[in-house]
Amino acid sequence: MKLVRYGEAGSEKPGMIDSAGTLRDLSAHLDDITGAALSGAGLDALRALDPASLPAVTGNPRMGPCVGGIGKFLCIGLNYSDHAAETGQDIPEHPILFFKANSAVVGANDDVVIPRGSRHTDWEVELGVVIGTAAKYVSEEDALNHVAGYCIVNDVSERRFQMHLSGQWTKGKSCDTFGPTGPWLVTRDEVPDPQNLALTLDVNGTRRQTGTTATMIFTVAQIISHLSQLMTLHPGDVISTGTPPGVGAGIKPKPVFLRAGDVMDLAIEGLGQQRQNVRDDD
Known part of the structure; x- marks a missing residue:
């Protein structure tokens, strides 16, 4: 998977890039791409999603840092x-x-x-x-x-x-x-x-x-x-x-x-x- 955070600085939303290169919104499934979403169970839950079922993001939004709430x-x-x-x-x-x-x-x-x-x-x-x-x-x-x-x-x-x-x-x-x-x-x-x-x-x-x-x-x-x-x-x-x-x-x-x-x-x-x-x- 390719996981992203997109949108204005400080207000990024979680997303996924599908196999065709389309940006898909993950907001209905998690708040952000942070450590809490990156555990084995968290990533397995995201893999289980059908990317085609996720809303496609239109336009060319800014790509924020790919991890939010970095600890170290x-x-x-x-x-x-x-x-x-x-x-x-x-x-x-x-x-x-x-x-x-x-x-x-x-x-x-x-x-x-x-x-x-x-x-x-x-x-x-x-x-x-x-x-x-x-x-x-x-x-x-x-x-x-x-x-x-x-x-x-x-x-x-x-x-x-x-x-x-x-x-x-x-x-x-x-x-x-x-x-x-x-x-x-x-x-x-x-x-x-x-x-x-x-x-x-x-x-x-x-x-x-x-x-x-x-x-x-x-x-x-x-x-x-x-x-x-x-x-x-x-x-x-x-x-x-x-x-x-x-x-x-x-x-x-x-x-x-x-x-x-x-x-x-x-x-x-x-x-x-x-x-x-x-x-x-x-």
């Missing part, structure tokens, strides 16, 4: 061997964890806003993992059974805020609009192997990132197992699993960063596409 937005840094190489950093021994503020989350095609004082806003296409059932002390072998589905995340980053304002990476990761998520949540049964997905990101029509989840240092299963030893992962939590090479900060001989008027196009195999226009903060 966890992010993994330096998780692609080729990305670590382009930044000149060592392969980490354990997953590098930082958090992105939930207030950064926006829809897949919403504007990305460059914060005041920023000169180093960067892009990062990433595989997002959405937890469906609570995970605590889970093994790698069992980890994927706790996944509801997958989505695209753009882990937008302000590199000076991240690296030079002291403290943690969170400072450069949590600015408003720095977490486009979606356009839809693709349930686990439609993604046979999360370690075999192609990722791309273009800026103004120029390909900047090309990668595959096969080059992840830590697999999705390893990440979930590791994090679950440290904290309980709850339904609706989102994990952004790292980015392949090609970020602006890694461009030689001179880094390239986002400016107002730029357009980013992101895609992950089987998970759809994102497009964000970049603008300055008012």
